Amino acid sequence: MTAIAWQRRRAAAGATWREFASQRGGLVGLVGLAVITLLALLAPWVTDASGLDVTRVTARPWEPPSSTYWLGTDHNGRSVLLLTWWGTRISLVVGLAATVLSVLIGTVVGIAAAHFGGWVSAVLMRFTDFFLVLPSLVLAIALSTVLPRGLGTIVLAIGVTAWPATARLVRAQTLAVEARPFIERARALGGGHGHVIGRHVLPAVLPLVFVNTTLTVASAIVAESTLSFLGLGDPTRVSWGSLLHAANMHGAVSQRAWWFLVPPGLGVVCVVLAFTLCGRALETVLNPRLKGER
């Protein structure tokens, strides 16, 4: 690739960024994400992880918020603030990993379905449509019941249920790109499948995939919390979903222990909202039809 092409791309990226920055919602989302990610990354340095160990607990269980425990304590006497803070890490990791998996499957299936055409496309689209209508939570529940408990299972369960939307999107975009004359030219010049997909289709599809990723993370995090809430998560790790599961199991509602219930849920809402706002802003930037509408 020539230097000019790079320059052009850089310029285009700059323009995209300026446009994105002009959207208030998107910026708010981005800043929120940055803050949350930073907090998650810093947790091991800023906080004392031994506070998560139930065997070292000194506080009483179900203590309401106080100056020592800003968000009170859980059923084991652990600080809810600390738990929620650490929960961010698992929730984010699971959300991102599941999204990467799902977007990967979706992109591969989508490009393959559009590029190869014929029966491959027919079979793949049939497959995609099938998974698209299947209620994803039900399938995810089934998967995580069947497989051994653990983070990997949750990631897998969410990843393999969330991809069909991406696949459809990518397929449509690939079809649009491949209909353009330069693809025909590339083919005429002897470009194989690898060349066409790698050099032309992928670069054209990636921005869209990126937008899609942002939006998928949001639903993946909600899915994680739901599965964990139903008791299908990894019980040995603290995530927002597992905290809510514990709150439900141990009677936060009957104790009126709002401090155990509110923070993890609020965490989910914040992260999901941040991703959604970013995603919507990106969508507006990258999809000219929507410009000026949101």
Next chain:
Amino acid sequence: MGIRRFGAVTAVAALVVLPVPTPAQAQQAVTLRVAITQQVDSLNPFLSVFQAGTEVGRLMYDYLTAYDVKDQHPVEGLADRWESSPDRLTWTFHVPEGKKWSDGQPITAKDAAFTYDLMMRDEVAATANGSFTAEFESVTATDDRTLVIKTKQPQATMLALDVPIVPAHVWSKVTDIAEYRNDRTPVVGSGPFVLTEYRANEFIRFKANKDYWRGAPKYDELTFTYYKTADAAVQALTKGEVDLVNRMGPAQFDSLKDSEGITRNQAQGRRFNEIVINSGAATRTGEPIGDGHPALKDVVVRRAIAKALDLDAIIAKVNGGYAQRGTGPIPPVFADYHFKPESPYPYDPAAANADLDRAGYARGADGIRVSPEGRRMQLRLLGHASRAYDEQTAEFVKRSLAELGIVVDVQIVSDNQLNEAGTAGTFDLQFSGWGTNPDPDFILSLHTCGQRPNADGKGGTTDTFFCDPEYDALYAQQRAEFDPAKRRELVRRMQQRFYDQVPAVVLGYDNALEAYRSDKFASFPVQPDPGGVIMAQNGVWGYYGATPVASAGQDGGSNTGLVLGVVAGALVVLVGGVWLVGRRRGLRAEDRE
């Protein structure tokens, strides 16, 4: 205008959340409303295995004998007298005259004979309680009053036959036990209550059997309402939706401490929790199976584990203090058989470490011990995903054993996976727990060689794969021993052996935590008395003997009133109205066009 409409919605919403007055019930019937958090799996007593299901069975059907409310010794059930032959193989029960089914038919020995016979003939009928009749040779009603049971070998549970006796005149018409749901109300029974309504997963309603031979219950109706969680049940109790709740968690129990009108009952439970140690899983023929850590075959290691576990800390933190320290598999509620070791394992990590050092388990460079055979001391600990106890206790175990230089990988799995690993011996440490009966036979039998699975890994209900000639010999002796004092001593020696060999560490005996509306019910009989439970007894004394306070009956519970009707109506009107207005405007616009 939008704001106005929104205002209307808000107003309606406000109406909805107005406290709804509770109308007094039409009749002054007193109802005991019980919250249950466990499913009733079946109303068919031959199929029901869940605790809630068997309890419903007990309410409807008496057993041949009952357990005394004070100390659980056998007392009159359907039979009032019994004797056994000197060889303990023939038992004769006398069913007195005057007891009646709820449809007025007399209860005879033939009903009992029919029930047992059905279980011996029809394998489906043996689903729930087949173990009681498995060793029966024959059951005959020589006349309406006399039941004779012959067994193949002496059976210790002859006065603890937990089998609901069903009316022959109803059940003889049932052709397929598996399909019979027994929900055609009122269900003909012999117990203190008659089932009158059943809505699966919602509630079960009974009416008092006024002709019950022990005397009618002191109130009119009994309902069991199903709640998904103990938490929801506790909320229902504080709101006055139900009168009696059990299976509470420590935190919930604590939260009711100062609640007005609510009395709590901390009772000795019948359950124990344990950690099973894979001391060498093998089949019935002694073929080793599974992949347990070989070092666990060494009793020194098992004893070190027992010494390293801080049972008191687990009870304080995980059970909220509502449990007793564990020793043997029989909880202190059965005082006759409960085991109190003369020299209990102290909580002493230093001693445990010294023992391991002496036995050649040296610490490696990373501080983790290595067995003399060169295996790293890394153990898997399996727990039930469905039980919060396992998850929390696992943390304590992990930390305690870390101090011994043993790494623990906690794996929380589904009950199925755990049971599967348990049967296959593919575990090192595993959480387990059992509910126990007044007669210790069954719980002791779990650790005999014969309970190990057969060659293809099926069959047997071993808990620990324990196979010890001394233990088995004692087991056989106690089984044939009918002198209570001697049997007690044999059972004690069995548990001593179990305790010494440590195939499992019994962690503790959960208390049963219950609470009731004392503003509506003055008292409940507990079993055993004192210190016993109201619900989940060996019998139904708690429900049967509940005494309402003098003024009970006025409170119909928080019921829905007219206000709600108004609200529902208003909502419909509102939605309909919005739609109509929209349509009309559309029409007008069309006209104008």
Next chain:
Amino acid sequence: MIRHLAGKVGGALVSLLFVVALGFLLFRVIPGDPVVAMTRGRPVTGDQLAELRARLGVDKPLTEQFVDYLAAAVRGDFGTSYVYSRPVLELIGERLWPTVLLTGTSTVLAVVIGLWLGIRGAWRRGSRSDRISTGLALAQWAMPTFWLGMLLSLATGDLFPSGGMRYPDTPPDFLSQSLDVAHHMVLPCLTMIAVVYAQYLLVMRSSLLEEMHADYLTTARAKGLRDDLVRRRHAVPNALLPTVTLVFLHLGLVVSGAITVETVFSWPGLGLLTYEALTGPDLPLLQGTFVVLAGAVITMNVFADLLYRVLDPRVRAS
């Protein structure tokens, strides 16, 4: 049209078969002996275990079990629940109507509220009320359903029943019973509406916005038609189409909502049944609810497609 219909129904049937097969594969992957789980904690003999296995058919090889299962599934027989010892289909039948009642009511209300707010938002795009309602919708969409439910039940305290569908001691007449059910339904219904309506609002709003740029609207305005007339007669009906389709397409979301909401509020429906089947797990039951829930969504999608054809003159003509 007929050919299209046949194609759609055929496709749905294939999907349904696929669901049944998937259900089987998923739940037989578990290396679990259900009989051990069923009998754990009570006295059983080895012979009893063997008998149970034979009765449940779990002692046969997997392929044979699969063939048996398929044949039975076609007859509507999904086996017997391990826990309840009753036919799965019967259990599902019992739980069906509470779920239909709850999801039906809340979907209808959510659609009404969502569409109405969406139309208003699009029309007054950028106004403060639009920004607020869109923001609120986004926030609600971001909320885990069960969390909202728990918060609601925490916040409302003693005003509503803590769970279930009715009290056992309500008089048996129709009015009292309906009121009792309505009382129990308030919180679960509110929870579901709150989470679902946002979706409809956002889609209605954006499809209306897209519609408003269409040439025919400019033409209509140029003809001198009043703005609200243009909106009501042209833009809204056209924008409604994708939204209606979406309502059906997103039934999966409603089903997910039902599982968690029913779990939080002990609502005795299919969602709670699914949750109950999880612990154990009760494989045939889970299999049954999986097939039924997935099947329902697939069927609804066919309806959505047909509805779309009936409603949209452009597709109808072709």
